[in-house]
Amino acid sequence: MRIRTPFPYETTHDDVRIPLPDGTLLYARVWRPLTQEPVPAILEYLPYRLTDWTAPRDGQRHPWYAGHGYASVRVDVRGHGNSEGLPGDAYSAAELADGVEVVDWLAAQPWCDGRVGMFGISWGGFDALRIAALAPEPLKAVVTVCATDDRYDNDVHYLGGSVLAADMHAWAATMLAYVSRPPDPLHVGDGWREMWLARLEAVEPFVHTWLGHQTRDGYWRHGSVREDHDAIGAAVLAVGGWHDPYHDTVLRLVEHLPADRVRGIVGPWSHQYPDRGLPPGPAIGFLQETLRWWDQHLKGVDTGVMREPLLRAYIGDSHPPATVLDTLPGRWVGEPAWPSPHVTTVAYGLQGAPVLVRSPQHTGVDAGRFRPVGNDADLPPDQREEDARSACFEFATGEETWVLGRPRVRLRVTSEVSRGQVVARLCDVAPDGSSTLVTRGVLNLSARHGQDRTVPWEPGATQEVAFELNGIGHAFPPGHRIRLAVSSAYWPWIWPQPGSQAGFTLEPAGSFLELPVRAREAASDIAFEEPEQSGPLDVTRGVAADGWSPATLDEPRPERLVVRDVAKGEWRLEVDPRYGGTRVYPDGLEITEDALETYTIDEQDPLSARTRSDWTIRLHRPELAWDTTVRTRAEITCDRTDFHTSDEVVCTAGDEVVFHRTWEKRIPRTAG
Incomplete structure (x- = not known):
């Protein structure tokens, strides 16, 4: 990690109150370059307490942006931190309306030239996308990191229904x-x-x-820009990590937004900014990359960022199971479009006799953390015990096989009960038998006809069900086996259904694993600068006085x-x-x-x-x-x-x- 000093601009910062139409004052911290000329403003807006909880993280990036010619602003939403008002539901209409007011207020300040960007990770990234969908006129560009466009199926609430x-x-x-x-x-x-x-x-x-x-109703549609990607008028740089649960949003945004105002980056990271150096790495010069985005879309400087591939994605190498990975070896690839012309769907037919899948209810204890953040026990350990509680189907890899995108399964299922779940895991099995989890997906059988409705299964009926697994970039080496493991339980990720201990029968005949196989290439010219930040806040860990x-x-x-x-x-x-x-803290x-x-x-x-x-x-x-x-x-x-x-x-x-x-x-x- 390189600490940048000095910056192109000297900086200053002040704490201010931003007035809302109802008289509520939001607490804000503004870092600005010392210049007589107005500059664009970039906003990070979330509830996580700017004066303490996010202060160390804020100190790594807001002064850096100010030192490069931007007014960088951090605001707590109403009812949180030191902002006035009362707290409400997550991403409520009031929270988003307040965010629009903040954007307009920033644009009207004498030190701002009227152009505003928004950035954030997780909640801050969610709000950036949602406020962009409300299209306030000053908001020209967004950088959203580890965020979702689908609050029902790609957030912390539901998965596969x-x-x-x-x-x-x-x-x-x-x-x-x-x-x-x-x-x-x-x-x-x-x-x-x-x-x-x-x-x-x-x-x-x-x-x-x-x-x-419990279904995708109006409550979830309100909070999900996936319902109308076209509403987003700002230029969007979407960033995610394969070890973060929200990375599929990047794939959807580069698919559905116009190519002249979107770019995507998916690396090996967990739920963290990609410059922080937390496992798994490698970290990148994320701040420098976002500066190219801001300069292009807020200052009109041709930085070449729009000549980058539509999607830059990391394909990780095979590795032994590990609950933490300091660095995941692999390579970057560039996709000119998404879906990519370099990716072909390859179907693998399941073999064998019908099998009763009746997993014990604790299947899933080795799932790892739903949102890894770089801790020592975040990632899934060896999956052999989980595989033993599942029905497994294996496919040989005669040559190195790159997978990029969302695998899909089509399974013929017979259930004797009206409710249940199907869980599919894709594993990389090494010659020594160790099983490394690559990706996974879930289907609530009552959601097989759509997540907006509940259709109970007719007991005794046989039906084909199909669902996608989470996206991934992974290289299966020759000599390894691709394992599809299917279970009827996955606790504590998935809450079990009543009667689900009965399981279901899986008929391999007519069932398939579909992999998005990416063409291999000798080398890529995609590269990022080394991570760079402003100096850290002097926060010490220890004991209270x-x-x-x-x-x-x-x-x-x-x-x-x-x-x-x-x-x-x-x-x-x-x-x-x-x-x-x-x-x-220093104060x-x-x-x-x-x-x-x-x-x-x-x-x-x-x-x-x-x-x-x-x-x-x-x-x-x-x-x-x-x-x-x-x-x-x-x-x-x-x-x-x-x-x-x-x-x-x-x-x-x-x-x-x-x-x-x-x-x-x-x-x-x-x-x-």
Whole structure:
């Protein structure tokens, strides 16, 4: 990593309040170049607290953009961080309307030349796409990273029409804890307590809404630009990583947006900005690449970025199973169009007699993290145990085979029950027998005719079902085998259906694996500069000044632990998402975060599935004698007809409990 100094421009930064039409003030930080000429503005807009939680990341890029001639602006959405107002649902109409107002406000500032760009990762990338679809006139360009255009099927909620147990639960629980944090008195003054209490009274667990919409209905269509890609008028640079769940959005954007205003990059990365150097690498000079985009579309400079291939994609080499990869060897390829003329669909017919697929309910414990972020236990381990719980079909590779795009399966299935799931995994099997997960996909059988409806299976009927797996760039070497593993369960990624322990019968005759095979090439001239950033924020990790820590942190614990109770037939997965420990900021703020997620299931009973997340967050300013704590608990269980959710928030200031609320809700299982 290269720390860039000096920049072409000297810079300054200020914290400001951006007024909205209803009088609400949004908290913003503006980095600007020291110049007498107005410059374009670029905006990152999200709820994750610019004065603390994202401050280290913000410090790597916003000053860098300012030093290269842009006003770089970071804004917290209403009801979060130090912004006024009350929190609402994720990506609500109000949040997007506020974002349009912010774009217009920036364009009207005397230091801005009237042209605005937006960028962001995850939530910030989602908002950039959605605000671009509302087409505010000043917004000319967008860089969206690890973001989705489809909130129903390519976010943290559903996959193939099935409830994403792990991340719907985990992220709803995370946001319950995050939205309950107080504003900072250093930035909002003595009114922090009143702001906090008003926010807490407005809190509603996201899981209530998310589980309340189990098919692709109007709620999800509102939040998904996939419904109308043509609405996006800004130029879009879409960036993703094969180890991030949102990378298929890049493939859809380069397919559906006009080629004169879109480019895509998919690398080997996890859910991170590609310059941060977190596993898996290699990292790239992402900031320099985005500067080419901004200069082209906000300053009218011909940087050559629009002469790059429509899609630059990384094809990773085969590797032994590993839960973390510092660097994934491979090569970059360029595609002039998408679908690519270099990619041909090759069908592999399944062989053998009909097979009963009746996977134990804990199949999936070796799935890895749904959204890897570079931690040591994020990626899937060796898949041999998972393969043994599945029906497997293998195909030899006589020569090196490059796969680029979304594999697809067509399977003839007979089910004796009305509900269930089919899970398909594509694995790379080495000569020593080790099995490396390449990609996977899911189909809720009730969604086989479309994700906007629920059609129960006629018991005893045989039907062909077809679905895509997640996109991938991977090279199968000669001598390895391509393995398709099919299971009827995948916990805790997928919430099991009632009766799914019966499984289904798969008929190989007439069933196919379809691979998008990419033509091999000797070499590629695609290259990126080395990563470059501005100097890091001086945040230290350690212990709080008074030695405080949650009781759960008294002893180190594994990042990902699988526990089997042999007598009970119960499996428990415990996950420490590694969100923080204690961090001390240069302005004296201390933040301690601790979280533990637990997923439990009986290997024979789909109705035994249950999840729990426990969070503790402390925000402490010793110099102000300010000490606040947020504790949350979130649980989901089920029976045959309903999900049962239980959530609790307890907030303290000093030794005083200032807020305590529990929610108990029963939500009908209409599709999930």
